[in-house]
Amino acid sequence: MDKESIRTAFKEKRRALSKEEIRLFSEKISDYLFQYLKEYDAIKHIHLFLPIDRFHEVDTFPLYYTLQSKGYRIYTSVVNKLKDNLETLDISGVDQFESDPWGIPVPVNAKLVDPDEIQMVLIPLLAYDRRGFRLGYGKGYYDKYLASLKRNVIKIGLSFFEPLDYIPDESHDIPLDYCIRPDGILKF
Numbered sequence: 001m002d003k004e005s006i007r008t009a010f011k012e013k014r015r016a017l018s019k020e021e022i023r024l025f026s027e028k029i030s031d032y033l034f035q036y037l038k039e040y041d042a043i044k045h046i047h048l049f050l051p052i053d054r055f056h057e058v059d060t061f062p063l064y065y066t067l068q069s070k071g072y073r074i075y076t077s078v079v080n081k082l083k084d085n086l087e088t089l090d091i092s093g094v095d096q097f098e099s100d101p102w103g104i105p106v107p108v109n110a111k112l113v114d115p116d117e118i119q120m121v122l123i124p125l126l127a128y129d130r131r132g133f134r135l136g137y138g139k140g141y142y143d144k145y146l147a148s149l150k151r152n153v154i155k156i157g158l159s160f161f162e163p164l165d166y167i168p169d170e171s172h173d174i175p176l177d178y179c180i181r182p183d184g185i186l187k188f
Helices: 003-015 019-039 061-069 141-148
Strands: 045-047 073-080 085-090 097-099 105-107 111-113 120-123 154-158 178-181 184-187
Touching (some): 085 141
Parallel strands (some): 045 073, 120 154, 154 178
16 A cells, blocks of 8 residues: 555544543543653653644543653654744643644643753654554654664654554654554564
8 A cells, every 4th residue: 555545544533532542542541651661760751742632643632641741751752844844842731732733732831952862752643554664644854853863762652553564654754653542562
């Protein structure tokens, strides 16, 4: 399948999920992440995406609040349209979010920061393959963002679904290190 066919198929698969399934699957994904973090207690700086409800993404808000209560430093990104890239926000302690015109939650009063402290990035995706290559919405923001981070940053995709055997990749694509699903963690 080509990338557009895969995008279309996985958008449909997500749309077929009920709100209750999304909540339960997101909760299981969070549980597996916390199991992972117990083994790697040196990780204290985590970048996560904020979910777009209309796209039926993994709900990372409960995860955000739990990480915050456990003392993690938490970051997210916003699109800088002029530079056509993602900029990093420190959202530790932020408790108010507003939706932008695309329905993306935007933290209120977050600070723009350098991403040098980030140790782990939780990445949204539509689909991924057994090699760790992911397919997003096609804008390339996360590949550019990941390329700007330290090489040893742990890249973890969050998905409701199993991997595909193969997704066509390009030279600028950066593979995941792991993917967390409702039934476990895949290491690549």
